[in-house]
Each structure stands twice: as C-alpha cells, then as structure tokens.
Amino acid sequence: MKISIFFKNDLVTLLFRLLIAIVVVWILRCMFYAYNADLLHIDNWGSELPSFLKGSFIFDASNLVFTFSLFVVLSLLPFKFRSKKTILKCLHFETNYVSLWR
Numbered sequence: 191m192k193i194s195i196f197f198k199n200d201l202v203t204l205l206f207r208l209l210i211a212i213v214v215v216w217i218l219r220c221m222f223y224a225y226n227a228d229l230l231h232i233d234n235w236g237s238e239l240p241s242f243l244k245g246s247f248i249f250d251a252s253n254l255v256f257t258f259s260l261f262v263v264l265s266l267l268p269f270k271f272r273s274k275k276t277i278l279k280c281l282h283f284e285t286n287y288v289s290l291w292r
Contacts, residue, residue, distance in 0.1 A: 204265055208258065215250045219243070261285045 221228070223242065234240050261282055 200266065204262060208254070208262075211254055211258070212251070212270045215254065216247070219250060257285065 220243075223239075232242075264281060265278060
C-alpha cells in the first residue's frame with residue numbers, strides 16, 4: 191500500500207497529525223526532565239518518573255485538545271475550503287497563534 195493512498199482519508203491524516211504533535215510534546219517533556227534533573231530533586235527515578243510522566247501526559251494531552259479543537263472541528267466539517275491546503279495551513283497557524291497568547 192502506498193503512503194499517499196493511505197493519507198487520502200481526512201480522518202487518518204488528522205489522527206496522524208495529532209499523533210505527531212503528541213510525540214513531539216512527549217520528547218520535549220523528557221528533554222525538560224533530563225535538563226532540569228538537578229532542580230527537581232528526584233531521589234529514585236525508577237519510582238517517581240512514571241508518576242511525573244503520567245501527570246505531564248495528561249496535562250499535555252488536555253493542552254493539545256484545547257489547542258487543536260477548532261482546527262479539528264473545522265477540518266472535519268464538509269466545507270469547500272477543506273480541499274484547499276493553503277486554507278487549512280492558515281487555519282492551523284491561526285489556532286496555534288491564538289493558543290500562544292491565551
């Protein structure tokens with residue numbers, strides 16, 4: 191199966207974009223913990239790290255839901271502008287821009 195055929199479905203493309211966002215945020219969160227390990231004063235990484243990562247995943251997932259909710263709703267509704275990639279890119283940029291200033 192070709193990848194281009196796989197991503198012709200709008201829902202699959204949307205889920206793939208959200209998965210990429212979650213993975214990027216997860217990697218950045220792990221880098222944050224590694225960089226600030228001395229400030230966090232964690233005695234036992236084996237027992238405390240899973241609770242940190244669970245809490246940060248819940249926080250990051252809720253943040254992504256609030257950030258991308260307008261983009262998700264407008265990209266799934268059957269409007270004519272969905273077929274134009276520039277409109278969706280502008281919509282994606284605007285929703286992210288608004289989320290930076292809230």
